[in-house]
Amino acid sequence: MRKLHEECGIFGIYDPNGEASKSTYYGLVSLQHRGQEGCGIAVNKDREIYHYKDLGLVNDVFNQQILEDLEGNMAVGHVRYSTTGGNLRENVQPLVLRYIKGTLAIAHNGNLTNTYELKKELEKTGAIFQTTSDTEIIAYLIARERINTGSIEDAVKNVMNILEGAYSLLVMSPNKLIAARDKWGFRPLCMGKKGDAIVFASETCAFNTIDAKFERNIKPGEVFVIEQGKTKSITDNCSDKSHLCIFEHIYFARPDSLIENEVVHETRKRAGMFLAKQSPVNADIVVGVPDSGLSAAEGYSEYAKIPNQMGFVKNRYIARTFIKPNQKERDTAVKMKLNALSNVVKDKRIVMVDDSIVRGTTSGRIVNLLREAGAKEVHVRISSPPFLWPCFFGTDIPSRDDLIANKHTIDEIRQMINADSLDFLSLENLHNIAPNSTCGFCDSCFTGNYPINVEHLL
Amino acid sequence: MRKLHEECGIFGIYDPNGEASKSTYYGLVSLQHRGQEGCGIAVNKDREIYHYKDLGLVNDVFNQQILEDLEGNMAVGHVRYSTTGGNLRENVQPLVLRYIKGTLAIAHNGNLTNTYELKKELEKTGAIFQTTSDTEIIAYLIARERINTGSIEDAVKNVMNILEGAYSLLVMSPNKLIAARDKWGFRPLCMGKKGDAIVFASETCAFNTIDAKFERNIKPGEVFVIEQGKTKSITDNCSDKSHLCIFEHIYFARPDSLIENEVVHETRKRAGMFLAKQSPVNADIVVGVPDSGLSAAEGYSEYAKIPNQMGFVKNRYIARTFIKPNQKERDTAVKMKLNALSNVVKDKRIVMVDDSIVRGTTSGRIVNLLREAGAKEVHVRISSPPFLWPCFFGTDIPSRDDLIANKHTIDEIRQMINADSLDFLSLENLHNIAPNSTCGFCDSCFTGNYPINVEHLL
Amino acid sequence: MRKLHEECGIFGIYDPNGEASKSTYYGLVSLQHRGQEGCGIAVNKDREIYHYKDLGLVNDVFNQQILEDLEGNMAVGHVRYSTTGGNLRENVQPLVLRYIKGTLAIAHNGNLTNTYELKKELEKTGAIFQTTSDTEIIAYLIARERINTGSIEDAVKNVMNILEGAYSLLVMSPNKLIAARDKWGFRPLCMGKKGDAIVFASETCAFNTIDAKFERNIKPGEVFVIEQGKTKSITDNCSDKSHLCIFEHIYFARPDSLIENEVVHETRKRAGMFLAKQSPVNADIVVGVPDSGLSAAEGYSEYAKIPNQMGFVKNRYIARTFIKPNQKERDTAVKMKLNALSNVVKDKRIVMVDDSIVRGTTSGRIVNLLREAGAKEVHVRISSPPFLWPCFFGTDIPSRDDLIANKHTIDEIRQMINADSLDFLSLENLHNIAPNSTCGFCDSCFTGNYPINVEHLL
């Protein structure tokens, strides 16, 4: 039941009251949906940086004692996405390093597109890489830039000119906490306040947990600096156009998060409404696939005036299972996570709303759950367009070969997933799900219109 | 954010194809909501019983290797409810024991009410107790009865005459798998089939995962025996009246489970509908408290024709946290788990539907989440009557002193939880939520009408 | 490289200063050589008994927090011997139980010989067994006896009349700490004092760690009671004859322990001296097999006036390894633990002194280490007679079929282990290794002269 994975969530805080690590713990728990592979916290105490990180969920890696040992006034934290297998302990962030000006801790969400050139260039000057993450490249560039640059923030700013791709960054130096975002604005990053503490997070849901108030988004291209409680915004790199990953709205972000002036739940609902308008169906009930399809289902239902009903129950206790199912058992694996409510769906004509179809196999299994439970008709409505292109900006949307929509017509997909009808949100409608949004969007996974040249990666 | 806990879920299987432990693993994962403290599986291989159990979630206690080592044709499994602290490793089930006729494995869901007398009686004959669970008492009585009784099933049957209270039992001997249920029918237990395999589980949701089909409920008082694939039902202890814990419908069971002919989601929805009829309110939206309030909210919404909206987002990754919050931090603890969707609730008059109020503190915090998010009015509707009496039949509804409804009028509770209005499902309506049910109900926590004399426990 | 295993070490303390659990921890670490499979501590705080136990070494099972939580004025602890595989968590001690008079914690070292009859008898009255240890049988008998007996110590005393076999016991009740030893005195148990604290341990080496002073041995058959600091000795069951396992001196006990008036190192040395006298050899050096052969080698060397040299180095870091070697790799497994010092042994005629030969395979491998390192001659001298009979009193000397000396002459064994000559300590000499000892010995593994009728077990 493999879904797409967001590559990471980040959190940072300047807190003169010394509760930095505890708030970061709470923040990371709130961002856990953005990454379950590993996590870490680095704190700054009297200009010294201490850190702890490991593979695992936030509540498995940390405990009371470890948190208490991480005392300090500034902190950055990171959650990393979940993969199966592989010894990737080295990749767990924040990356803590010593360089010409002392110590840095870097937490990074995103993916560079000129990794190869940057890495080659660095290797030519003798760089060694101990991780497989872009974060290390960024760290090198900052370190190199800092040699001839008067401040860490200027080094960050200058480096941004040669970085291509997606990155939301938190950088903690002995004296400063810096937030920065690529000029395209691919990945979200926002700022909040709680008393005299200043907080950064990938999503605003992390603010709610600690009672911080959302202030504003870090602007695409902006470098925001905190030093001793004083703040400074460097906007030299800012651009007029922005390209927030629209899939943050469709799938990645938590529905209660506010992203660029739009609450995710609302944009998803709107996607559902457009879907209902665009692709109506004569049905008895609307059923969302939990959890990511629920908001869009609510929207579809409202527009279509077809009752929205709880058609699935999701098992809340399997963030992970050790079972590696063979082909025959993959159905069981889906059934461990999801069960159809037969009383609800039996003999019903159903609009099943989900967020996306990647390879098609999971969708087929979910349709099948409804059929086995007695559904008369299953009309699948997807709250995003078909995936046609890979993503290079921090998600794991796979290569074109693995994207079912690249090889099959919608009707073929419909047959493969055993649906009575199937439709995807149109591109036009997609672009209208966030009318109040202050940003532009990247929709390249649907259109191939990459905001950056990625020919070398295709 | 403490809720009531069900004390355990049980699962058993006779499977001539030797996949008993794997199915039991899947079954226990499906029953995980009934207990998160510990779990175990005992299998029968060639008349020998092997077992593995420990504190922790099913996916933490077991791994591929352990499951493969537990090969066999019969198995019983158990999940135990979650407590904080305490070295209760001894209490993890199944209880595996050697007695005069060989080996037994017992998995038990419920609570006896004549524990004290039974224990005293046993102690007088020299019994020693290594656990604090009633299961051990039952095991002793069966072992003692078996001395002069020709079969294990007759021993079980006879012992049932002296057991008072709630128990759904699975007993595995070298040759047989036995399911039994107290004559009052307090705790659910059902039977299913998958090919020539026969399965038992606390709830039918465990059947769906492994593609077994629900056959029927074990009747109150029934002893059901499987030996070499042949089955036998002993109904000597069966009675006409039954008293299924009505809180299984309201809160404990998974919404997709079928309990005594009624799907839980439907009974909860009906509770919501009655609540809407009984206690209407002029409101803009209905919001269910996830996850247990969602079905009733759907019902309230349907009846009241007020839109049912997703007003809360629940964090899916905190089955547990190591943080032991002090008084000041309890709000944060609730906020780690639940966040209100401000766009949805802002300036709205809200019907907030939840399943119950125990002490009132958590309800107050949840109302507060809505208020902070901008709700104009919060009308709390509870899909069960006020708790007035403790439960002695396998749940941890606390003593009268801790039940807020015992000390305060509904209006006082309303003020304490900061609601604009508050109502509970009436007793009369409660009794109508499961019209198709084939059983009677125990509602003693609301009425004090205990089906068994429990004066000595009050 | 499998050696014989002692089945357990026990420790108990009455300490009015409340440091009971810490002292027990230190004591168990000192007794760790008597058992590495699991361990546990039970403490008595204000008449309540709390405990913690698990599989693993003392330093793996316990930590600072757990120890601090186990506050109290009395404690009993236990280390259990190491086996490979098997889910024996249930068997870890102390056994903590509730019975007619409250709570008991029992720690037991030994093995009963009338287990079968006792168990049958108990099962006839309905007993159930949750462990496979004799301790549970003893617990049942005490509980049953206590019904009609005025005190726990009298119950212990009375039960001793029907127990046959080896047992050194510590029993902690809400008010009392009791030490008892079978009337044959198979397993050691001694008493010490530290200020107003009174301590019991299997071996005196546990006293040294905590600065307690050895007082005296618990006599065979004695029941020693501490209540509120007052002591009482019940000697009704004491007998004139005693039968301490002579293998405690040869192998099990730590060389620094005082057992029945003889320091183990001295008795081992004496065994080596007798061996030198009994079986002289024209050799260049004496080499002891570490660690258990070192004392006897010192004795052989002193008597024979042949230099005692360090011929082997033992790896200090492999209490355990996860490698399960196949036949081909067993040599490597021995080499992980032991290496011959080629400079020392090259071209030398060597007397290699070890404590015993069970199956002969390990001895052969050790001789081979010397040969590969260049030894000219290897004369094996064993500081005990050949094993001819199994042990039923708490060690795992195997059945006759597995004892090499039962099937082969000494010369055949010599050939099998590739030694130039081989001799075992004579029975006569064995009986003289502890001239100052206040006890008689059990030598049944060498002679078949069992102090108790064990015909039914052979």
Place this chain on the structure above:
Amino acid sequence: MRKLHEECGIFGIYDPNGEASKSTYYGLVSLQHRGQEGCGIAVNKDREIYHYKDLGLVNDVFNQQILEDLEGNMAVGHVRYSTTGGNLRENVQPLVLRYIKGTLAIAHNGNLTNTYELKKELEKTGAIFQTTSDTEIIAYLIARERINTGSIEDAVKNVMNILEGAYSLLVMSPNKLIAARDKWGFRPLCMGKKGDAIVFASETCAFNTIDAKFERNIKPGEVFVIEQGKTKSITDNCSDKSHLCIFEHIYFARPDSLIENEVVHETRKRAGMFLAKQSPVNADIVVGVPDSGLSAAEGYSEYAKIPNQMGFVKNRYIARTFIKPNQKERDTAVKMKLNALSNVVKDKRIVMVDDSIVRGTTSGRIVNLLREAGAKEVHVRISSPPFLWPCFFGTDIPSRDDLIANKHTIDEIRQMINADSLDFLSLENLHNIAPNSTCGFCDSCFTGNYPINVEHLL
């Protein structure tokens, strides 16, 4: 009971039969005495490098599954020394990195003395450091050098010209396995063969475990290269003079290891003999402090013709303890590890032989153990001269302030440790303990005669 720690042991193997990781596991277990903090193995399979490493003992970090996953024909492994506290997971080796020419795995034993300059120089070109180990510096330099150098071995060779200090290195590239040693030869590194496999290890004891035969030492300054089974030795950096850390003989190495043509046990014995000659005493017995004092005690005894007796028993099960003793409990901590055999030492005049005195506190406690056990006189003989200078070449001999011999005369130390007499091996004698050795020695911790300029570090 803190002793000095060696900073690491290394092991490498080229094995065309594909058993590289298993042999490395065995080798690291044999080298475990050189480091207990962490360990790791990197293997080369078809030119790809995979690795696994973590904090902990070899038998705790690895298991059967992990080893089997590390299949390959070449491997390097590392054990790291034990410290208390500190999150040093980053420092665990081998260091695996990607650089301009692909992947490298580096295992390093030693310590550089021009770290500061090298680091500064690297930082000036933008280097970032993720560990606090010198290994990373070496890796950088190799990577930088490789840019303009035709082969990895030439890069290693060239880098050696700017490295000052102690280093024995194993470098594994996609095609090659390289062993190198600093031109001073501070740390040992030797080569062995087993069939067509070629093995490197810090000490020969690792060869014995896997039945490899010692071939020769890697020469100071040598770069030894294996590629596809073909070997090449580059000796451009070799020098005539060498400076093996003499403390390898006195304390660090395992007694069964052959170091530069001398078996460690023999050199220690010789130290003991010289000590006996240099500082005779009228005594009854010689007692070595286990384990490192045992060889020297044997030597003292042989020369002085005073019987060498086992006066201490060491607990074999406490590689670690979680107890952090307060001042009052430090005696207990020593007693957990060591106990005096009172029967042996009572009323005796004792020569107690140990390898060194650092701060004096542990020595005082050990003398005290003998006194409490009844020793009449305790004459302490130390098989090395007094520590007067810190070490910068890979051991943790502390700063001058912490070295007792810097602040006190020998007689003062004698009084502080409560000995009747005290003497240290003279420098002259120290230089004669390894007459057959093919190398020179570094004795700077005793003399301050550092083979390299370390003024900047003092």
